[in-house]
Each structure stands twice: as structure tokens, then as C-alpha cells.
Amino acid sequence: MWSLAAGLLVLVLLSQDAWCALPASLATGGACPPPFTKIGDECFYLSDVKKNWNDARRRCQDMGGDLAVPSDVPALDAYVFGKVEGPGVWIGGTDQYNEGVWNYINGDPIKAQDWSKSQPDNYGGREGCLEIRSYFDPPVNDYICSVEQHFVCEIEISCPKPFIGIGMECFYLSTTALSWNAARRQCQQMGGDLAVPSDVKALDTYVFANTKGSGVWIGGTDQYNEGVWNYINGDPIKAQDWSKSQPDNYGGREDCLEIRSYFDPPVNDYICSVEQHYVCEIQV
Ligand SMILES: [Ca+2]
Ligand SMILES: [Ca+2]
Ligand SMILES: [Ca+2]
Ligand SMILES: [Ca+2]
Incomplete structure (x- = not known):
């Protein structure tokens, strides 16, 4: 009985709130299904x-x-x-x-x-x-x-809260700072993973209008295969998204992907253990 009641409560909450439709802004990029x-x-x-x-x-x-x-x-x-x-x-x-x-x-x-x-x-x-x-x-x-x-x-695509639509993708910018690995786990607990943006510039614009941090984690790493860079879903990282002379594996210890507010283009490899904000993405 309890589980039925809880299930109904979840359904009510979901229908009222969590899954309310947010029309995606396609203004800056993204593909259509x-x-x-x-x-x-x-x-x-x-x-x-x-x-x-x-x-x-x-x-x-x-x-x-x-x-x-x-x-x-x-x-x-x-x-x-x-x-x-x-x-x-x-x-x-x-x-x-x-x-x-x-x-x-x-x-x-x-x-x-x-x-x-x-x-x-x-x-x-x-x-x-x-x-x-x-x-x-x-x-x-x-x-x-x-x-x-x-x-x-x-x-129109709809993003479940707290995700918001950028292009045809649903992202969540964290309010807390974590290492890359902890950030990835947190995104997975939310039903998603770290972000694999199809339009890095659009994500960059959104992120740095909404956070003060200088670096923000997204979904890429070479920590398991030094020097081999792809997004965590296997997609290539576009050459034009890398900041000048990145990835540079600076100090021999930069293995995680971020966007950096004062880099243009913004994609950079950085030190995985640094705790900073991160962007999750959920598939809809
Ligand atoms: Ca008429
Ligand atoms: Ca007519
Ligand atoms: Ca590296
Ligand atoms: Ca770097």
C-alpha cells in the first residue's frame, strides 16, 4: 500500500512539476530530431x-x-x-x-x-x-x-527539470564544485552524464552567464588513455572548439575536459582533481 501511494505521489509530482515542458531555444545551434x-x-x-x-x-x-x-x-x-x-x-x-x-x-x-x-x-x-x-x-x-x-x-523538445534546453539538448549547470570524476558520478545519479555539447559556443555562452567560475567540467577525459581525446560518448572533439595550443597536458597532469571562461575557443584539458562547477546532460 505504501509503495502504491508513493508511486502515485511521484506521478503527481512528475506531472505537475518535474516534467513540465520547457521549449528549447534553438537560437544558437543544435540539430532537430x-x-x-x-x-x-x-x-x-x-x-x-x-x-x-x-x-x-x-x-x-x-x-x-x-x-x-x-x-x-x-x-x-x-x-x-x-x-x-x-x-x-x-x-x-x-x-x-x-x-x-x-x-x-x-x-x-x-x-x-x-x-x-x-x-x-x-x-x-x-x-x-x-x-x-x-x-x-x-x-x-x-x-x-x-x-x-x-x-x-x-x-519542440522538453527537458526534465532541472535541465534546460540549449539547442536540441538538455543541460544542467551545477551549483556546487566537484572534481571531474565526482562530477561525472553526480551527473549519472541524475540520470545523465557529463555534457557532450554539439554546440560548444552556445553552451559556453549559457554557462558563463550563469556561473562565476573560470573553468567548468564537461564530458571528456584522457585519464585512461593519455593523449587520446574524445567525448565520453565517443564523439570527436571538434578541432575548432579547442582553445589555442590545447590540449597541452600542462605539467603532465591535465586529463579532464573543461570549458574556460577566458579561453576562446573555450575547450581545454585541465587537472581532474580540481573542484569546479560542471555541466550534466540528459538524453530525451
Ligand atoms: Ca473563418
Ligand atoms: Ca482566405
Ligand atoms: Ca592528459
Ligand atoms: Ca590545458
Whole structure:
């Protein structure tokens, strides 16, 4: 009985708090999960099939996303109509439940400058769904929901607290200082590991805006194989991320990977036993 109650409590806590969705900022880099493509700082998928607006929305939701809410309509328009002829492609807006009230499906307003001239016009009294139209400029138009046409889905990643999204990755910057090995154990206890950032510069910007330390551990070491540097998941460390003349194994005793606030690029090998802040990453 106790375990059932505890389990329910955990479920309640998780659903209320720990797993609340944090939209990731893609502004500084990161990849989108396939088959989504990064456009600007968002992840979109242009369908290869045609569906009416409601079925299109369900298809996007089945993929873990929803119909697109583009922050940059002209950029999405350029992408879409480089791939399909159109003429119309569904995106995420509708007034079918509240005639004449237009917003994106997430509640965001539709920018006045994105609407095509004299749209939305609810033409024929039966246009309830949002599309971009190839020969309209600006391209946003209200159109007949039942028409089957291509559509654009969008996905956002969510990071479990206390992780935050940078690009398509979820990181946690520690509030305490530990040696590299202790830091790694701590990250693993949180369900992750030390960070393997796909965009070191983006992580660097975030980290040194949020900590005063000069060095911060990330996930790489040559302590088991001197001079052989990779991230702990086996990924190579990009040459352009290493600070000038690093790794230098200074004093013959630098075996752990850090980013350093006053190095640019920031990646450096440093003394594993030094206690400093660290960045964990969790896979989602
Ligand atoms: Ca309408
Ligand atoms: Ca219209
Ligand atoms: Ca070394
Ligand atoms: Ca060094």
C-alpha cells in the first residue's frame, strides 16, 4: 500500500512539476530530431502526403509535435515552396471553433504583416483553417479546412527539470564544485552524464552567464588513455572548439575536459582533481 501511494505521489509530482515542458531555444545551434529540419531556430517537417487540416494536425501530434507555429513565416514559406508546388500548405491556426478569432494553435498571435492582402476573408463563409499559399505574398491565408494538401509539423523538445534546453539538448549547470570524476558520478545519479555539447559556443555562452567560475567540467577525459581525446560518448572533439595550443597536458597532469571562461575557443584539458562547477546532460 505504501509503495502504491508513493508511486502515485511521484506521478503527481512528475506531472505537475518535474516534467513540465520547457521549449528549447534553438537560437544558437543544435540539430532537430529526424525527420524534422531546422529552419531558423525551429524544427519543422513538411509532409509528403496531403491531408485535410484536422487530419494533418492529428498526424503532427502522432509525431510528437503539432502543426507549425512559425516565428519566421517568410523563412518557412521559402523552405516549403522550394520543396512542394503547393498551392496551399497547412500550418497551425484555425478559427473553426470561434469564427473570426485568429491565433496560432498555441495561442500566439498571427503577425499582421504575415497575412496576405485582405486576408483572412472567410471566403464563401467557409474558410476556417490557416495555410501559407505559394502565390500570396505575404503568404498567410485562411482556407477551407476540408481541402487535402501538404502540411508542416513542428516539434519542440522538453527537458526534465532541472535541465534546460540549449539547442536540441538538455543541460544542467551545477551549483556546487566537484572534481571531474565526482562530477561525472553526480551527473549519472541524475540520470545523465557529463555534457557532450554539439554546440560548444552556445553552451559556453549559457554557462558563463550563469556561473562565476573560470573553468567548468564537461564530458571528456584522457585519464585512461593519455593523449587520446574524445567525448565520453565517443564523439570527436571538434578541432575548432579547442582553445589555442590545447590540449597541452600542462605539467603532465591535465586529463579532464573543461570549458574556460577566458579561453576562446573555450575547450581545454585541465587537472581532474580540481573542484569546479560542471555541466550534466540528459538524453530525451
Ligand atoms: Ca473563418
Ligand atoms: Ca482566405
Ligand atoms: Ca592528459
Ligand atoms: Ca590545458
